[in-house]
Amino acid sequence: MILKNVIAAYNEAVFDTDRDKAFEVIHEAMAQGLTPEDIVFKVVIPAMELMIKAISEDFDANLAQHFMASQIASQVTDEMVALFQSSPETIGRIVIGTSHGDMHTLGKRIVSGCLRSLMIDVVDLGVNVSAERFVDAALEHDASIIAISSMMVHTARSEHGCLAVRQLLKERGLEDRIKIVVGGAPYTWDTELYKIVQADAWASDGVSAGKVIKDLIVGMRK
Ligand code: B12
Structure with a gap:
């Protein structure tokens, strides 16, 4: 065929x-x-x-x-x-989830698949993930990136979403240790939105997410 x-x-x-x-x-x-x-x-x-x-x-x-x-x-x-080709060494670990109030799964799954194929360890927290859960899970799994997928403008901009994750990282003194990467349709519609929601970076698809995340992880190790 x-x-x-x-x-x-x-x-x-x-x-x-x-x-x-x-x-x-x-x-x-x-x-x-x-x-x-x-x-x-x-x-x-x-x-x-x-x-x-x-x-x-x-x-x-x-x-x-x-x-x-x-x-x-x-x-x-x-x-x-699950069948993507992979090389033996992992680059780092991230936690990923869909933001509070958001049930869209497909983009996150594709990004997770791409990251795994690029040898980034991915812990998938599912959908409708609270800010506390993102931060607690990042600590629990010793992840250096919190990746947040938002498919709707109001979940991307919500004070319970990325903004709340940033607030928690600040309060707990974790900003040097954990970075935030966002993605999903609202960020492709407004490429400056990631700054407004105080993320460290954004990416438009799974392959570029791999590059952005790899650069952040390498940057943190310096
Ligand atoms: C499929 C879909 C649904 C499905 C979801 C099924 C599922 N299991 O995921 C169903 C039908 C359930 C649904 C429900 C709803 N939806 Co809907 N949905 C869509 C639709 C058509 C496609 C989304 C999708 O799967 N795209 C395909 C994937 C592959 O692309 P992607 O998600 O963009 O992901 C890529 C990138 O964005 C990026 N990426 C994604 N996440 C991340 C994360 C990180 C960290 C990084 C780096 C990159 C990244 O990489 C991905 C791979 O390339 C969009 C329209 C659109 N144009 O996006 C509307 C859309 C998102 N939905 C919308 C709405 C309003 C709803 C509902 C409220 C509808 C309703 N009235 O009930 C509900 C909300 C439910 C909820 N609480 O979440 C609106 C949002 C509008 C807005 N301005 O905010 C949209 C834009 C449709 C529209 N034009 O109005 N939806």
Whole structure:
């Protein structure tokens, strides 16, 4: 099955919200030589983008279909990222989660997968994570980065989100030891937003997140 056919068959399965078919297409593609990285970056993410385009034309009408499609994409991504190629040495450890009040999971999962493939240890705290939990978990796991995913403007700007994490780091004297990286749609819409919410850095996707995080970790070691 060549890539073009895999993409067409996977898109059709996702638009039909046929989970079993989507997995069948992916497994067949892998049997024929596509790597897990190819599947996430060349098949799953472009299909998500198509779906996002469709939903932006009629959000309410497509919401249920889109939710199902997101679930399929999340499940496929989870299976694939566990199989990403990796080298033996880890660079550092981060905790990641979706900010307080925010239930969007897919971006975070993709970022986690990319980071793991770049040999960054990732502790996933899930969705709707409070500021206290981010900081406590970073200490518990000896992580040097707190990565916060926010898909909605109000959760990105919320006083319970990144701003509260910054406040806690200040109060506990942890700012030299733990840095904050943010990402998600609101930050791509306003590339200065990360400064307003007092993060140390932001990244637009999983691959650039890897670079930004690696630079921060190396910077802290100097
Ligand atoms: C899928 C989706 C949903 C799904 C979520 C399913 C799931 N399991 O995740 C469902 C249907 C459940 C949903 C619900 C809602 N949604 Co919604 N949703 C979306 C949609 C269409 C796509 C998000 C997505 O999955 N993108 C695909 C992934 C791959 O991309 P990504 O998340 O951007 O992630 C990439 C980067 O941003 C970055 N990144 C992401 N996180 C991080 C973190 C770090 C640290 C870094 C460095 C980088 C990074 O890397 C990722 C990989 O490249 C967006 C529209 C959009 N254009 O984004 C709306 C959108 C985010 N949703 C929106 C809204 C309003 C809602 C609801 C309130 C709807 C409702 N009325 O109930 C609820 C909120 C529920 C809640 N409390 O969280 C709005 C937010 C509007 C705003 N201005 O804030 C949007 C923008 C739609 C719109 N245009 O109005 N949603």
